[in-house]
Amino acid sequence: MFSYTLSFREESDKLTAPEHEIVLQSPAQAGDFIILSDGSRHQVMLVTHRAHYSSLYLDKGVRMPQS
Template identity: 80%
Template sequence: MYSYTLSFKEEVDRLAAPEQAIALQSPAQAGDFVILSDGSRHQIMFVTHRAHYSSLYLDKGVRVPQS
């Protein structure tokens, strides 16, 4: 598992969803999409790596219709 903290492109659009961290099965790359628990779909703008954690910077997202 790969763990990342989440940051959004514009703080005003920060989701109220509980996620401030996400675990993925494979390494995240710019251009990939993630879907958060509130059903919103976000494109990864860029990834940063620090000594103890990595961050995903996401666009403001698009809500995915629930079917």
């Protein structure tokens, strides 16, 4: 499992839910798409790695219709 913190391009786009961290089964790469629990779809713009954690920088996203 790979754990990441999430950052959004604009501060106003940050979610208030505990979506600031995400665990993925495979490593994330720029260009990947991620669907968060609120149904919004985001593209990974940049991945940065630090000693103890990695961050995903996401685009503004598109809300997917809930079915």
